[in-house]
Amino acid sequence: MDANVNAGVCAAFAERWETHSVTETEAVGAEIAASLHGGQVVALFGGMGVGKTAFVRGLAKGLNLDAEVSSPTFALVHDYGGNPPLVHFDMYRISGWDDLDTTGFFDYLDAGAILAVEWSENIENALPPDALRLRISAPDPNIRIIERF
Numbered sequence: 001m002d003a004n005v006n007a008g009v010c011a012a013f014a015e016r017w018e019t020h021s022v023t024e025t026e027a028v029g030a031e032i033a034a035s036l037h038g039g040q041v042v043a044l045f046g047g048m049g050v051g052k053t054a055f056v057r058g059l060a061k062g063l064n065l066d067a068e069v070s071s072p073t074f075a076l077v078h079d080y081g082g083n084p085p086l087v088h089f090d091m092y093r094i095s096g097w098d099d100l101d102t103t104g105f106f107d108y109l110d111a112g113a114i115l116a117v118e119w120s121e122n123i124e125n126a127l128p129p130d131a132l133r134l135r136i137s138a139p140d141p142n143i144r145i146i147e148r149f
């Protein structure tokens with residue numbers, strides 16, 4: 001039997017990418033989108049302006065969603081629809097379980113949405129064990145490293 005069959009999302013794509021433009025970062029998101037399933041959390045780590053939203057824009061494209069993707073800075077959550085729906089969170093100002101609960105995070109998770117989470121640092125304890133954890137870093141103004149960890 002193929003050893004990768006049961007590895008699910010783990011074996012479906014690379015572990016590390018280097019991108020040289022927003023478009024390339026979006027393309028990585030689009031590539032990963034094909035491997036996602038409902039109830040999955042894509043946990044994005046990495047500081048201000050590192051490219052988390054660009055990556056989520058790519059996820060939406062990869063899921064064939066015609067959505068205007070932007071950081072949910074004030075709304076905290078954007079639901080882009082789809083089947084399963086892609087739901088985008090900004091946890092920058094979230095601290096504690098009550099706070100997190102008010103975003104609808106657990107309800108969307110229970111409902112089987114795909115959850116893309118910016119600032120996952122702030123909700124790390126609430127991430128499901130099978131969350132896809134990706135760290136984005138910017139070693140240069142136009143270069144981004146996206147790594148699974």
Ligand SMILES: Nc1ncnc2c1ncn2[C@@H]1O[C@H](COP(=O)(O)OP(=O)(O)OP(=O)(O)O)[C@@H](O)[C@H]1O
Nearest residue numbers: 019020021022025048049050051052053054071142
């Ligand atoms: N290789 C690259 N990939 C992605 N973005 C890049 C890249 N090179 C430069 N950039 C720039 O980095 C910025 C990324 O912005 P984006 O909103 O996606 O970041 P973010 O991590 O969501 O920020 P925030 O924490 O404020 O929500 C954009 O201004 C984009 O032009």
Ligand SMILES: [Mg+2]
Nearest residue numbers: 052053071118
């Ligand atoms: Mg953002």
